[in-house]
Structure formats: structure tokens, C-alpha cells
Amino acid sequence: xxxxxxxxxAKDIKFCWSVLGNKVLDICDQxxxxxxxxxxxxxxxxxxxxxxxxxxxxxxxxxxxxxRIRVYILDxxxxxxxxxxxxxxxxxxxxxATYCGNQSHGLAFKSLGNMVTVHFFSNRKxxxxxxxxxxxxxxxxxxxYLTNHIQLDAxxxxxPDSKFAWL
Numbered sequence: 272x273x274x275x276x277x278x279x280x281a282k283d284i285k286f287c288w289s290v291l292g293n294k295v296l297d298i299c300d301q302x303x304x305x306x307x308x309x310x311x312x313x314x315x316x317x318x319x320x321x322x323x324x325x326x327x328x329x330x331x332x333x334x335x336x337x338x339r340i341r342v343y344i345l346d347x348x349x350x351x352x353x354x355x356x357x358x359x360x361x362x363x364x365x366x367x368a369t370y371c372g373n374q375s376h377g378l379a380f381k382s383l384g385n386m387v388t389v390h391f392f393s394n395r396k397x398x399x400x401x402x403x404x405x406x407x408x409x410x411x412x413x414x415x416y417l418t419n420h421i422q423l424d425a426x427x428x429x430x431p432d433s434k435f436a437w438l
Contacts, residue, residue: 298391299328306332309408315401322401326393334385334408341407342380348373348400356394359402363387
């Protein structure tokens with residue numbers, strides 16, 4: 272676990288993300304398997320230097336009830352001989368995503384619930400720089416009727432009066 276007190280810039284990315292005061296977690300650090308922070312960063316071991324081979328690591332991100340988790344790829348450079356030999360596999364509530372090589376940056380995963388697990392697999396062959404992920408818990412959005420009365424036995428088909436609004 273590292274605490275970075277300055278901005279980190281990946282040399283092949285055209286932008287720089289400030290991580291002032293945030294903990295950057297190594298996905299293979301076994302001191303914690305479940306993360307309860309609302310937002311943070313996860314990297315491969317030794318990032319931005321090459322990660323070791325033959326790894327199987329994971330971190331579970333547990334949000335508060337009612338949150339959804341978003342995972343962003345800030346940087347990715349994984350050995351990609353064969354079909355995703357080294358890969359990041361993200362799963363949560365009936366949804367999965369797999370990333371390898373240096374194929375993607377930006378929003379990688381939006382959960383349906385408040386828990387996501389990020390897995391990292393590497394083989395014994397070539398190793399590259401690895402990945403740098405950012406995650407954050409987001410509130411679920413809902414529709415709210417503002418009315419001057421409540422009817423519990425049947426759904427409202429249309430707004431009952433002008434005091435209706437979408438939030």
C-alpha cells in the first residue's frame with residue numbers, strides 16, 4: 272500500500288490524474304481483500320514498472336447500500352500473447368468485463384449493485400507495465416413523485432396535479 276503525495280503521470284497517457292492523499296492499492300496486496308472506501312485507485316504490483324508473472328489476485332469493492340460502482344481504466348498495458356494471456360476481469364451482479372493488452376481507457380464497468388470484484392491474472396511469459404484503475408461509488412438514480420397525496424394501493428398512471436416533478 273502506498274500513499275502518493277504528488278500527481279502521478281503515466282508516460283503514455285496525455286493527461287495526468289492527481290491522487291493527492293489517496294491510497295493506491297496493489298491488487299495483490301493480501302493485507303486487505305475487500306475495500307470499503309467510496310473511491311480509490313488499484314494497480315498491478317510494481318506499477319508503473321513491470322508486474323511479476325504467474326499471478327492470480329483480486330480485490331472486492333464493497334459500496335454502501337444503494338450505490339453502484341464504476342471502474343475506470345486510467346492506464347493499461349498487459350502482455351497479450353494469445354487470447355488475453357494476462358487480463359483484468361471485472362465482475363458484479365450478473366455482469367462481467369475482460370480487458371487485456373492496451374485496448375481500452377475510460378469507463379470500463381458500471382455495476383448493477385453495490386459490489387464489484389476486480390481480478391488480475393498473469394502467466395509466466397512476458398510481463399508489461401500493468402494497469403491503473405480508479406473506482407467510485409455512485410448513488411442509484413430513482414424517479415420521485417412529489418404530490419399532495421399518496422395512493423398506496425395502485426400506481427399513479429399520470430401526474431395527479433401540477434406538483435409533479437422528476438428529480
